[in-house]
Amino acid sequence: MHFPSLFTGRFSDALSRCSFASQLDDPDRYAAMIRPAGNPKFGDYQANCAMPIGKLVADSNPRQVAAELIEQLQLDDICETPEIAGPGFINLKLKDSFLQDRLAEMLADDRCGVTPVASPKKILIDYSSPNVAKPMHVGHIRTTVIGNCLAKTLQFLGHEVITDNHLGDWGTQFGIIIYGYKHFGDPEVVRQDPVPELAKLYRIVHQLMGYHKAIKNVPKYEAEIARLEDLHAAAQQEAEGAEGKEAKKKRKAAESLAKKVASARANLESARATIAATDADPVMKQRAEAHADIGKAVLDETSKLHADDPENIALWEQFLPHCKDEINRIYSRLNVTFDHTLGESFYHPMLGEIVDDLKQRGLASESDGAICVFLDQFDAPMIIQKSDGAYLYATTDLATLRYRQETFNPDEVLYVVDARQSEHFEKLFAVAEATKLIDAKLVHVSFGTVLGEDGRPMKTRSGTLIGLESLLDDAVEAAYQVVCNPDRLVKLNPPMDDQEKRLVSERVGIGAIKYADLSHDRTSDYKFNLSKMVALSGNTSTYAQYSFARTTSILRRNEVTEADVVERIQAAGITFTHAAERALGLQLLQFQEALQNVYEDYRPNHLVDYVYSTAEAFSKFNDQCHVLNAETDAIQSTRLALVVLTGRVIKQALELLGIEVVERM
RNA sequence: GCGCCCAUAGCUCAGCUGGAUAGAGCAUCGGACUUCUAAUCCGACGGUCGGAGGUUCGAAUCCUCCUGGGCGUGCCA
Numbered sequence: 001m002h003f004p005s006l007f008t009g010r011f012s013d014a015l016s017r018c019s020f021a022s023q024l025d026d027p028d029r030y031a032a033m034i035r036p037a038g039n040p041k042f043g044d045y046q047a048n049c050a051m052p053i054g055k056l057v058a059d060s061n062p063r064q065v066a067a068e069l070i071e072q073l074q075l076d077d078i079c080e081t082p083e084i085a086g087p088g089f090i091n092l093k094l095k096d097s098f099l100q101d102r103l104a105e106m107l108a109d110d111r112c113g114v115t116p117v118a119s120p121k122k123i124l125i126d127y128s129s130p131n132v133a134k135p136m137h138v139g140h141i142r143t144t145v146i147g148n149c150l151a152k153t154l155q156f157l158g159h160e161v162i163t164d165n166h167l168g169d170w171g172t173q174f175g176i177i178i179y180g181y182k183h184f185g186d187p188e189v190v191r192q193d194p195v196p197e198l199a200k201l202y203r204i205v206h207q208l209m210g211y212h213k214a215i216k217n218v219p220k221y222e223a224e225i226a227r228l229e230d231l232h233a234a235a236q237q238e239a240e241g242a243e244g245k246e247a248k249k250k251r252k253a254a255e256s257l258a259k260k261v262a263s264a265r266a267n268l269e270s271a272r273a274t275i276a277a278t279d280a281d282p283v284m285k286q287r288a289e290a291h292a293d294i295g296k297a298v299l300d301e302t303s304k305l306h307a308d309d310p311e312n313i314a315l316w317e318q319f320l321p322h323c324k325d326e327i328n329r330i331y332s333r334l335n336v337t338f339d340h341t342l343g344e345s346f347y348h349p350m351l352g353e354i355v356d357d358l359k360q361r362g363l364a365s366e367s368d369g370a371i372c373v374f375l376d377q378f379d380a381p382m383i384i385q386k387s388d389g390a391y392l393y394a395t396t397d398l399a400t401l402r403y404r405q406e407t408f409n410p411d412e413v414l415y416v417v418d419a420r421q422s423e424h425f426e427k428l429f430a431v432a433e434a435t436k437l438i439d440a441k442l443v444h445v446s447f448g449t450v451l452g453e454d455g456r457p458m459k460t461r462s463g464t465l466i467g468l469e470s471l472l473d474d475a476v477e478a479a480y481q482v483v484c485n486p487d488r489l490v491k492l493n494p495p496m497d498d499q500e501k502r503l504v505s506e507r508v509g510i511g512a513i514k515y516a517d518l519s520h521d522r523t524s525d526y527k528f529n530l531s532k533m534v535a536l537s538g539n540t541s542t543y544a545q546y547s548f549a550r551t552t553s554i555l556r557r558n559e560v561t562e563a564d565v566v567e568r569i570q571a572a573g574i575t576f577t578h579a580a581e582r583a584l585g586l587q588l589l590q591f592q593e594a595l596q597n598v599y600e601d602y603r604p605n606h607l608v609d610y611v612y613s614t615a616e617a618f619s620k621f622n623d624q625c626h627v628l629n630a631e632t633d634a635i636q637s638t639r640l641a642l643v644v645l646t647g648r649v650i651k652q653a654l655e656l657l658g659i660e661v662v663e664r665m
Numbered sequence: 666g667c668g669c670c671c672a673u674a675g676c677u678c679a680g681c682u683g684g685a686u687a688g689a690g691c692a693u694c695g696g697a698c699u700u701c702u703a704a705u706c707c708g709a710c711g712g713u714c715g716g717a718g719g720u721u722c723g724a725a726u727c728c729u730c731c732u733g734g735g736c737g738u739g740c741c742a
Contacts, residue, residue: 037685038685046684046685048684051722052683054722055722085685086685087684087685087723089684089685168742171741344742367739368740369740370739378668378738379667379668380739382739385740386740390740393742396742419669419736419737420669420736421742422669422737423737423738446670448670448671448736449735449736482704483704488702488704519679520679521678521680523670523671526677526678527677527678532690532691535690535691535704536704537690537691537704537705538690539678539679539691540704542704543704546702546704546705549702550705553701553702555701556701557701600682601681606681609679609680609681609689619705620705620706622705622706623703623707626700626701627701628701629700629701643701664702665704
C-alpha cells in the first residue's frame with residue numbers, strides 16, 4: 001500500500017481533464033506533489049500542486065485551480081471530500097472504511113502489505129570491504145550496517161540485489177603478517193591455532209611500526225605545538241587589547257587556536273604513549289631496536305607478494321582462509337552475509353589490461369614516471385600505475401567495475417564507503433563514463449565519521465582505533481545491565497533463565513549499536529554514546545524491541561494466536577472506534593512509503609524514523625485501548641488485529657535494519 | 666592554494682529535496698498505574714535555523730558573499 005502514488009494517479013487523471021491541462025508542460029510532476037499532512041488537523045495527506053499551477057495559468061489563482069481540480073477528482077472510494085485551505089493546499093483525509101479494508105487485507109498478507117515494485121532493478125551493493133588480517137574496528141560499523149540494511153530493504157521492495165564484499169586481501173596488511181611470521185612467528189603454533197596467532201603477529205609488527213613512526217613524529221609535534229602556542233599567545237594578547245565587536249572576534253580566533261594546540265598536544269600525547277608502551281616491555285623494546293627499518297621491510301614483503309614471489313604467495317595462501325574465518329566470525333555475530341566476496345586479489349591478474357586499455361584509448365599517459373589519467377574537472381590526476389610499476393586501488397576499482405559489468409550487468413552499483421573517499425569515486429565514475437566501461441547508475445553512498453564523546457574520531461588512549469569486537473562486547477554488557485535488571489525482571493513469569501538473559505542482551509546490545517548508527521542521517525558524523533544507545537527510553541532499538549515484545553505479550557494474555565485473529569477479522573472485519581486505533585492503523589499502512597523513502601536516496605534513517613513512529617503510535621494505542629477488557633467482541637477483534645499487525649511490521653522493519661527481536665524482555 | 670561537507674532548542678539529532686504555527690529524544694518541571702510489562706502516556710519549559718543580502722505567493726531548504734568548523738588534495742586504501 002502506497003497512498004502517495006495512489007493519490008498521484010488520481011490527480012494525474014483529474015489534471016488531464018482540467019481546462020488548463022494544455023498549459024502544463026509536465027503534468028505528472030504536479031500530480032506527484034503529494035505529501036503527508038504537516039499537521040493531523042489538516043487530514044492525512046496534502047496536495048501542493050495548486051499553488052505552482054495557479055501561478056502558471058493565466059487569469060487564474062491557486063484557489064481557483066484547486067476548486068476545479070477537486071471537481072475533476074474521483075476520490076470518493078478512498079477519501080473524504082477534499083478541502084481547500086490557506087493559499088491553495090488541498091487537504092486529503094482517507095475514509096475510515098477504506099483504511100479498515102486495507103488493514104483487513106494486510107492481515108491476510110505475509111509481506112505486511114508491501115507490494116513488490118513493478119519494474120525490479122538489478123542492484124549491486126559493495127559494502128563492508130574490510131582489510132583482512134587486520135582487526136576490524138569502529139570504522140567498519142557504518143559501511144557494514146548501512147550496506148546490509150540497504151541490501152535487505154531493496155530486496156524486500158522487490159529488487160534483485162547482489163551484495164559483494166570487496167575484501168582488502170592483497171595489501172600492506174599481508175606484508176605485515178608475512179614479515180611478522182618470518183621474524184617472530186612459530187610455524188607450529190601458527191599451524192595449530194592460526195587465527196589468534198596471526199592476529200598477534202599483526203599486532204607485534206603494527207606496534208613496532210607505530211613505535212618508529214611515533215619516534216619520528218615527536219619532534220614534529222613538538223615544533224607544531226610551539227608554533228601554535230606562539231600564535232595562540234599573540235592572538236590572546238590581541239583579543240585583550242581589542243574592544244567591542246572586534247574583541248569578540250579576536251577571542252574566538254584565540255579559542256580556535258587553543259583548540260588546535262590541544263589537538264596537537266593530544267597527538268603528541270598519543271605518540272608518547274605509543275613509545276612508552278614499547279619501552280615498558282623489554283621484549284618489544286629489544287625487537288624495536290633490532291628492526292629499526294621495519295616500515296620499509298614490510299613494504300618490501302608486500303612488493304614481493306605482488307611480484308609473485310613463491311614464498312610469499314605460499315604464505316598468503318596459507319594465511320588468507322584463516323583471516324577470512326576471523327572476519328566471518330564477526331559477520332555471524334552481526335548477522336550479516338554476502339552473495340560474493342571477491343577481494344582485491346581476485347582482480348590482480350586483470351590490472352595490466354586495464355592500464356593498457358586506457359593507454360590505448362589515449363586516456364592514460366605517463367607523468368613523472370607514473371601512469372595517470374588526467375581529468376578536466378580535477379587538479380590531480382587519477383594514478384593507475386606507480387612509477388615503480390605497482391598498481392593502485394584506483395586500478396583495482398576500474399577492473400572491478402569492468403568485471404561487474406561483464407558478470408552481472410547491473411542497473412545500479414552502490415558503493416557504501418566513507419565520505420572521505422568521495423573524490424576518488426568522482427574520478428572513478430568520470431573514467432567509467434569516459435570509457436563507457438559500464439552503463440549502470442553508479443552511486444557513492446557515502447557516510448560520515450563515528451566520533452567519540454569529545455567530538456574527535458573515536459580512538460583509544462594510545463591512539464589506535466577501537467576494536468569492533470570489544471565495542472560489541474561493551475554494548476552487550478551495557479544491555480545486560482539495563483535489560484536484565486532484577487527489579488524489572490521480577491514481573492516476568494516464568495522467570496528468565498541465564499540463557500534467555502544472554503540471548504536478550506546480545507540482541508538488544510547489538511541492536512542498539514545498529515539502530516543508533518542507522519538512525520542518524522548517513523552523511524553526517526555522529527557521537528558514539530553507548531549509555532544513550534542502550535537506554536530504556538527515547539528513540540532506541542530497545543524501545544522498538546520492547547514494543548514488539550509487548551505485542552506478543554498481549555496476544556498471550558488474551559490467549560489467542562495470529563491465526564485466531566485472522567479468522568475473527570475475516571468474519572467480522574475491522575472497525576475503528578477510537579482515534580488511537582485509526583492513527584495506528586494508518587501508520588501501519590505507511591510501511592511501504594517508508595521503505596521507498598529509503599530507496600529514494602539510500603537513507604536508512606527514514607526506516608528508523610518509521611519504526612519509532614510506529615512504536616510510538618502503538619504505545620499510545622496501548623495506553624488508551626485495552627484489548628482484554630474491550631467493550632465488545634468486535635472492538636476486541638479490531639484491536640487484536642492492530643496488535644498482530646504492529647508486531648509483524650515492527651519485526652519486519654527491524655529485520656530490514658538488521659536487528660532481531662525477542663518474545664519478551 | 667584548490668575542492669567537498671557541515672553549522673537547527675542547554676545536550677544529541679530529525680526536518681520526506683520550496684509549503685501551513687521548524688520537530689523528536691535526552692535534561693528540567695508538573696500530571697496519570699485496582700486494568701494485557703509505567704522501559705509507558707499527557708502537559709509545561711526551551712529557537713534571530715551561524716551572519717548578511719538575493720530569488721517568489723512562500724526559504725532551515727535554492728543562489729551569492731561573509732564567519733566559524735571538519736575532511737580531502739600526484740605515486741596509501
